[in-house]
Amino acid sequence: MNLPILSIIVFTPLAAGLLLFLMPAHRHREIRWLALAAAALALGLSFFAYLTYDRATAGYQFVEKVPWIPQLGIGYHVGVDGMSLPLVLLTGIVMFTGVLISWGIDDRPREFFAFLFILATGVFGVFVALDMFLLLFFYELAVFPMYLLISIWGWQVTREYAAMKLTLYLFVGSVFSLVGILAMVYASGLGTFDMLAMETASFPVGFQQLWFPFVFFGFAVLGGIWPFHNWSPDGHVAAPTAVSMFHAGVLMKLGAFAALRVGIMLLPEGAKTWAPVILGLATVNVVYGALIASVQTDFKYVIGFSSVSHMGLVMLGFATLNRDGLTGAGLQMFSHGVMTALFFAVVGMVYDRAHTREIARLGGFSRVMPLVAVAFIIGGLVSMGMPGFSGFVAEFPIFLGLWQVQPVVALIAVLGIVITAGYIMRIVGKVFYGEMPKEFEGHISPVTRQDKVALVLLSALLVLIGVQPSVMAPMIAAGAEGVLRLVGGA
Amino acid sequence: MTHPASVAAMLPALLPEILLLVLGLLVLTVDLAARRRAGARTLGYLTAAGLTASLVLVLLYGRPGEGELVFGGMLRHDMASFAFAVVLLFSAAVTSLLSIDVEGVGDRGEYYFLILVATIGLSLMAAAADLMMLYLAIETASISLYVLAGYLKRDDRSTESGLKYFLFGALTSAVMLYGFSLLFGVTGRTNLYALAEIVGRGAVSPWFVGGAAVLIFVGFGFKIAAVPFHFWTPDVYEGAPTPATAYISTASKAAGFAVLLRFLLALTAPTSDAWVAVLTAMAVATMTLGNLLAIVQSNIKRLLAYSSIAHAGYALIGVVTMSTFGAASTVFYLAAYVVTNLAAFAVVILFARSAGSDRIADYAGLSRRSPGLALAMLVAMLSLAGMPPLAGFVGKFYIFAAAVDVGLVWLAFVGVINAIIGLYYYLTVLKVVYLYRSPDDDKPIAVPRAYALALAACLAAILIIGVVSAPWLGWAMQTAQSLLG
Numbered sequence: 001m002n003l004p005i006l007s008i009i010v011f012t013p014l015a016a017g018l019l020l021f022l023m024p025a026h027r028h029r030e031i032r033w034l035a036l037a038a039a040a041l042a043l044g045l046s047f048f049a050y051l052t053y054d055r056a057t058a059g060y061q062f063v064e065k066v067p068w069i070p071q072l073g074i075g076y077h078v079g080v081d082g083m084s085l086p087l088v089l090l091t092g093i094v095m096f097t098g099v100l101i102s103w104g105i106d107d108r109p110r111e112f113f114a115f116l117f118i119l120a121t122g123v124f125g126v127f128v129a130l131d132m133f134l135l136l137f138f139y140e141l142a143v144f145p146m147y148l149l150i151s152i153w154g155w156q157v158t159r160e161y162a163a164m165k166l167t168l169y170l171f172v173g174s175v176f177s178l179v180g181i182l183a184m185v186y187a188s189g190l191g192t193f194d195m196l197a198m199e200t201a202s203f204p205v206g207f208q209q210l211w212f213p214f215v216f217f218g219f220a221v222l223g224g225i226w227p228f229h230n231w232s233p234d235g236h237v238a239a240p241t242a243v244s245m246f247h248a249g250v251l252m253k254l255g256a257f258a259a260l261r262v263g264i265m266l267l268p269e270g271a272k273t274w275a276p277v278i279l280g281l282a283t284v285n286v287v288y289g290a291l292i293a294s295v296q297t298d299f300k301y302v303i304g305f306s307s308v309s310h311m312g313l314v315m316l317g318f319a320t321l322n323r324d325g326l327t328g329a330g331l332q333m334f335s336h337g338v339m340t341a342l343f344f345a346v347v348g349m350v351y352d353r354a355h356t357r358e359i360a361r362l363g364g365f366s367r368v369m370p371l372v373a374v375a376f377i378i379g380g381l382v383s384m385g386m387p388g389f390s391g392f393v394a395e396f397p398i399f400l401g402l403w404q405v406q407p408v409v410a411l412i413a414v415l416g417i418v419i420t421a422g423y424i425m426r427i428v429g430k431v432f433y434g435e436m437p438k439e440f441e442g443h444i445s446p447v448t449r450q451d452k453v454a455l456v457l458l459s460a461l462l463v464l465i466g467v468q469p470s471v472m473a474p475m476i477a478a479g480a481e482g483v484l485r486l487v488g489g490a
Numbered sequence: 491m492t493h494p495a496s497v498a499a500m501l502p503a504l505l506p507e508i509l510l511l512v513l514g515l516l517v518l519t520v521d522l523a524a525r526r527r528a529g530a531r532t533l534g535y536l537t538a539a540g541l542t543a544s545l546v547l548v549l550l551y552g553r554p555g556e557g558e559l560v561f562g563g564m565l566r567h568d569m570a571s572f573a574f575a576v577v578l579l580f581s582a583a584v585t586s587l588l589s590i591d592v593e594g595v596g597d598r599g600e601y602y603f604l605i606l607v608a609t610i611g612l613s614l615m616a617a618a619a620d621l622m623m624l625y626l627a628i629e630t631a632s633i634s635l636y637v638l639a640g641y642l643k644r645d646d647r648s649t650e651s652g653l654k655y656f657l658f659g660a661l662t663s664a665v666m667l668y669g670f671s672l673l674f675g676v677t678g679r680t681n682l683y684a685l686a687e688i689v690g691r692g693a694v695s696p697w698f699v700g701g702a703a704v705l706i707f708v709g710f711g712f713k714i715a716a717v718p719f720h721f722w723t724p725d726v727y728e729g730a731p732t733p734a735t736a737y738i739s740t741a742s743k744a745a746g747f748a749v750l751l752r753f754l755l756a757l758t759a760p761t762s763d764a765w766v767a768v769l770t771a772m773a774v775a776t777m778t779l780g781n782l783l784a785i786v787q788s789n790i791k792r793l794l795a796y797s798s799i800a801h802a803g804y805a806l807i808g809v810v811t812m813s814t815f816g817a818a819s820t821v822f823y824l825a826a827y828v829v830t831n832l833a834a835f836a837v838v839i840l841f842a843r844s845a846g847s848d849r850i851a852d853y854a855g856l857s858r859r860s861p862g863l864a865l866a867m868l869v870a871m872l873s874l875a876g877m878p879p880l881a882g883f884v885g886k887f888y889i890f891a892a893a894v895d896v897g898l899v900w901l902a903f904v905g906v907i908n909a910i911i912g913l914y915y916y917l918t919v920l921k922v923v924y925l926y927r928s929p930d931d932d933k934p935i936a937v938p939r940a941y942a943l944a945l946a947a948c949l950a951a952i953l954i955i956g957v958v959s960a961p962w963l964g965w966a967m968q969t970a971q972s973l974l975g
Contacts, residue, residue, distance in 0.1 A: 137878045137879065172910055
């Protein structure tokens, strides 16, 4: 029997989390190293899986299937394809860099890392699940650690409000999806929650049209789709840095991915009916998100709303239901995940030193922390979709796909990119260049070694995919092929 | 359905009750003979150990074969009586452990004796197949529970709690008895299954049976604390000694559901539509009212009281599906609820022991005072809220699945919307526990060994039921089948 590599990836964080609870609370040093070791292991294994995935045969690989609740046809069934494997890798990266960034946490680090890791297990689990019960199980496993992480370690001003808002939004979305999934299972008459079996269910068109919105939008709440995006900027801002990274970097993909996997792939006719609606809403995401981002005065809120805008591009890619759009959406999920993790890491580093996030009160930071400035500029270029960076590789196919179905939408959505360029330039100019206010002169400590490692790792990935798209694009294209097989047009 | 010939062959049906009675007498004897010499905790440990041993013996020797009527049709020895006996014994064992260090009850032999007698009554309720037997069982259990609720003689709230419980109980059980008498009057039978056969033939007007059933539901509704028979719950839960509250909210409710399920599934008849409509309305009202009122509570025992009302509502969803899977989901849900609620009350008792308060606001700083206890509270609250990987998640999942399975999608929606409200107030408690600080942050909370044991058992059960749920679902399915067959 082969090594159950996906299970090891999924349960490493959980095991580490439980182990952490057994450690004495005051051994901060050991706690951090244990956390880092677990994160490194998960990242290493994800990377290994990524490299050994057979692109020629594509399809689901590293599959494990064990009956779990046989009475209801529920199994522990996991596997990854070209769509999900990059997201597993992304989770590994964000988890690893998140631990590095959180090195300085002094308030109950044991609980912090333990909850962060339970969250990570939930996230990994959703990406690899091939059984709808398993997917929901992991999905909701990710909900409550989020609440505690934000409400305990978050920004004191808004954390209670933001944490509750976020948790309730996510839970509302997930329970609506839950009912949709139950409706699918019992309407199919197949007596199984297995997604691969469910692909053959061929539901009546009317049924699909009725239930698609429940399943798709239920999950898409977590993907930040307008008008259900409201939790996300508040949540991002209130969360501690590592959690913001996780949140915008990985959690929003969780929603988008589940909406794709269960909504679009299992109810393709419903997806076709609802695609114009999704196109419309996602366009609002892109443009409205960018506009709101550009009027924010709080650095972190800018990034928070930029996530709303960029996740709109992912949803647009989904809604095209064609090869280019889906491939672009897959790439955008990865690219945005890394980029936004980088952004939030930078925001955290600036805030930790300046103790303010008011853009107007910041300035000249490139002189004291040049590496941070460079990293932010790289992230900014990705965000604007500049060629040579991963953002271009991702956004170009999305617009290509969009042009084939709705040129008008493509034209409107492209405005979002222009506005993005505007607000990114403004931040770069104001925060990193320009005059440094007197009060900061000589008070800004250099970034730590852990921070540097995280920044370099994240920025390097963005550049690598930008200059050499072949490290990821073919795999995601293979994944998109799997989606097209179900929605037609392969 | 077979009838065993000899009394000896019928004894396994009474195994839990026999063991409980022996244990009860033992506790009283030890209390009289050796109380002075033995430590104050002896009786509690003795009861808990005896109950655990009984649990093991029942698991080993009390397993039923095909369901059979025993003792002249008074009881039915089947999977349902067995499964509920297991749950009740677990609940009683944990309750005894939780009582050990509680002032005014922990060293009293008659207190443990009352718990054991109540357990006998509840376990007979789950097995009763005859209206007379059912009534006697309900009264045996109820009267012991009234006394337990009012056990703290010097505490006004406890005596008030006992009296309130008694008055409500007496009223509803009178109405229920009237319903029984009507059924007997038209059929001439008191045996549930004989009665069901006559009703099933259509010999009696369905409207008449429906009317009688509604009267009977008053009594059952009181036992499970369903709206509109829930008014006693918050006051009784708040005033009663907390271990007694834990017991009333778990064991008594579970047995109430056992009776409801047996009665309803045996009498599945032409009339069932009308009753199901009544019960569906009850389920919706119970969930919604329980959850909404829980939001505004500032006392943890009252919050748990309203939450327990809401949980009765969820469990009723499984009942009104009137399907095997639905009944199984209710049984499963109850097991998950019992272990979770016991864990929650264990934390409440421990906290009150050290901090002397049941106010939610006073739980501030608990995560610093006792990280372990805070974690236990986290697990209990999240399981009540229905979060994976805990028992409450799968429980709710089965309930909603059963509803969708029979086409009650709207009821599943009502259920999930209620789950959202539930999550809100459980998180509010956790927020206080984990987020807020108190001046007492540095005062740790002692966890005596008995409590650690009880808590560990409950938490392990919550996790096991949540992660490895297939075998227990299998039991629940068998239980449901035995009730239908």
